[in-house]
Amino acid sequence: MHHPLRRTLVVALPFVLACAAVLTTYAALHDRLPDPLATHFPASGKADGFTSASSFLWVAIAVLAVQGAVFAVIAHRSGRGLGSLRLMVALGYGESALLGYLFSATLFANANANADVPDAADVRLPMWQLAVALACALPAAAVGRLLAGADAPPAAGPADQPQRLPLGKGEVASWTRTVTSRVLLATGPALAGAGAALAFTESPGSGLPMAVMGVIVVSLSGCRVTVDRRGLTVSPPVVRLPRLRVPLGRIEEATSRQVSAYGDFGGWGYRIRAGRRGLVLRSGDALCLRLSTGKEFVVTVDDARTAAALLNTLIERAARGAGRPADAS
Numbered sequence: 001m002h003h004p005l006r007r008t009l010v011v012a013l014p015f016v017l018a019c020a021a022v023l024t025t026y027a028a029l030h031d032r033l034p035d036p037l038a039t040h041f042p043a044s045g046k047a048d049g050f051t052s053a054s055s056f057l058w059v060a061i062a063v064l065a066v067q068g069a070v071f072a073v074i075a076h077r078s079g080r081g082l083g084s085l086r087l088m089v090a091l092g093y094g095e096s097a098l099l100g101y102l103f104s105a106t107l108f109a110n111a112n113a114n115a116d117v118p119d120a121a122d123v124r125l126p127m128w129q130l131a132v133a134l135a136c137a138l139p140a141a142a143v144g145r146l147l148a149g150a151d152a153p154p155a156a157g158p159a160d161q162p163q164r165l166p167l168g169k170g171e172v173a174s175w176t177r178t179v180t181s182r183v184l185l186a187t188g189p190a191l192a193g194a195g196a197a198l199a200f201t202e203s204p205g206s207g208l209p210m211a212v213m214g215v216i217v218v219s220l221s222g223c224r225v226t227v228d229r230r231g232l233t234v235s236p237p238v239v240r241l242p243r244l245r246v247p248l249g250r251i252e253e254a255t256s257r258q259v260s261a262y263g264d265f266g267g268w269g270y271r272i273r274a275g276r277r278g279l280v281l282r283s284g285d286a287l288c289l290r291l292s293t294g295k296e297f298v299v300t301v302d303d304a305r306t307a308a309a310l311l312n313t314l315i316e317r318a319a320r321g322a323g324r325p326a327d328a329s
Contacts, residue, residue, distance in 0.1 A: 007075050007076065008072045008075050008076040010075075010089070010147055010148075011068075011071050011072050011074075011075040011088075011089055011092055012068050012069075012071065012072040014068075014092060014093045014096035014097065014140065014144065015064050015065065015067060015068025015071070015092070015096045016068065017096070017100070018064050018096040018097065018099060018100030018103075019061055019064045019065065019068075019100075021100050021104055022057070022060050022061065022064070022100060022103045022104055022107075023057075023061070025103075025104045025107050025108070026053075026057050026107055029107050029108065029110075029111040030053075032111040033053050033107065033110050033111055034053075034110055034123075035052060035053045036050040036051055036052050036053065037050060037051060037052070037053050037056050037106070037107075037110050037123075038050055038106075038109070038110055038123035038125075039051045039056055039106060041124070041125040043127060045124045045125055045126040045127060046122075046123075046124050047122075047123045047124070047125070056106070056107075060099075060103040063099060063193070063194050064096065064099060064100065064103075066190055066193060066194070067092075067095060067096070067099070067190055067194055068092075068096070070186050070187060070190040071088065071092040073186065074088065074183055074186070074187075075088070075089075086144075086145050086148035086149070087145075087266065087267065088267075089144040089145065089147065089148040090141040090142070090144040090145040090148070091141065091144075092144060093140045093141050093143055093144025093145075093147075094137040094138065094140050094141030094144065095137070096140070097133075097136045097137045097140035097141075098133050098134065098136065098137040099194075101132065101133040101136045101137075102129070102130075102133050105125065105129050105132075105133070106125060109123050109124065109125045109129075110123050163305065163308060163309035163312065164309055164312050164313050164316070166313070172229070173228075173310060174226065174227065174228035174229075174310075175226070175227040175228070175303075175306060175307050175310050176224060176225065176226040176227070177224070177225050177301050177302055177303055177307070178222060178223070178224050178225075179222065179223060179225060179281050179282065179299075179300060179301045179302065180221060180222040180281065181221045181222065181268055181281035181282050182282070183261075183268050183282070184217050184218070184220065184221035184268055184269070184281065185218065185221045185222075187214075187217055188214045188215070188216075188217035188218030188219075188221060189214060189218065190214070191210050191211070191213050191214030191217060192210075192211045192213075192214025192215055192218070193214070194210055194211075194214075195208060195209065195210030195211025195212070195213070195214055196211050219236070220236075220269065221281070222236070222281070223235065223236060223279060223281065223299075224236070225287070225299055225301045225307070227307045227310050227311050227314075228314075229248065229314055229318075230245070230247065230248060231245060231246050231247045231248035231249075231250070231251060231311075231314075232245065232246040232251070232287070232289065232297075232299070232311070233245045233246075234279055234299055244279070246289060246291070246297055248311075248314055248315060248318055249292075249318070250291050250292050250293075251289050251290070251291060251292070251311060251315055252289075252290045252291060252292055252315075253289075253290045253312065253315070254287065254288070254289050254290075254307070254308035254309075254311035254312050254315075255288050255290075255308050256285060256286065256287055256288060256304035256305045256307070256308045257286060257288055258283075258284060258285060258286070259280065259283060259284070259286040259298060259300060260283045261280050261281075261282060261283045261300070262283075263283075264280075265278070265280045265298075267280075268280055268281060268282070269281070275294075275295050275296060276295060276296035276297070276298060277295070277296075277297060277298075278296075278297050278298030278299050278300075279298075279299045279300070280298065280299075280300050281300055282300050283300070284300060284302075285300065285301065285302055285303070285304045285305075286298050286299065286300045286301070286304055287299050287300075287301055287304040287307050287308055287311075288304075288308075289311070
């Protein structure tokens with residue numbers, strides 16, 4: 001299923017269904033709901049936070065809609081079949097089921113309590129409801145994975161022939177570029193927003209981890225890639241830490257090629273695969289290092305061909321300085 005519209009619809013479908021379920025539940029229970037609603041429940045299950053019924057509905061729909069939009073945009077722009085996005089599709093189906101159940105369960109708890117006690121302060125939502133929500137999310141995720149199907153990852157694009165960047169004797173050179181992942185920049189705020197909404201409507205414990213994860217994703221959505229006499233350095237674009245460095249002495253050869261974030265590495269971020277690892281913030285041009293261990297390190301960045309050429313020149317210069325013959329390749 002490679003058609004962009006069909007791919008987008010499959011990914012967005014569970015969030016649309018979850019919105020419909022919440023709206024239907026709200027409409028069916030509206031006459032029995034207290035106002036304000038009990039929306040925040042600690043471990044004891046007894047409500048200790050409240051909001052107006054209309055605000056709760058709009059927050060719930062907004063959380064589901066924003067999450068669905070993020071997943072749909074990623075799927076639409078990926079240019080790949082659903083099979084290569086099956087992890088993301090499964091996550092979307094599971095997350096929509098989890099949130100849809102929790103929002104609906106909150107409405108039912110308020111309606112049932114109000115039938116006997118008009119005070120929302122006496123509404124209870126036991127913690128076992130969270131287990132039920134997870135029990136709904138797991139089969140929903142499985143359904144999403146089945147709908148995505150299987151898709152053999154494409155073979156990695158052919159690597160360029162190793163190049164050299166001419167440098168005069170004693171001449172010093174360095175190369176640096178900044179790369180940003182639009183996917184992570186979109187996903188981070190969506191996670192943070194959903195976590196904040198959950199913390200507001202359910203409990204801090206249920207929303208805080210997601211909000212913190214969103215902040216972490218945003219902070220790791222970009223990096224600065226530098227090549228100089230020390231080797232390859234990857235660090236955040238503003239601050240210098242945390243920093244990842246591959247020393248020149250560990251690099252045998254550098255090339256560049258086109259990579260697919262999902263097809264070749266299964267996603268974005270710091271990825272580990274058999275025989276290779278790297279920082280993959282987007283699909284496209286990538287700097288590929290063959291290490292002395294026989295493994296490969298990859299970082300996606302624009303103008304990777306120039307970075308590879310400079311690294312090869314620096315490797316040869318270091319080899320001559322150490323009295324070793326330069327690689328004939």
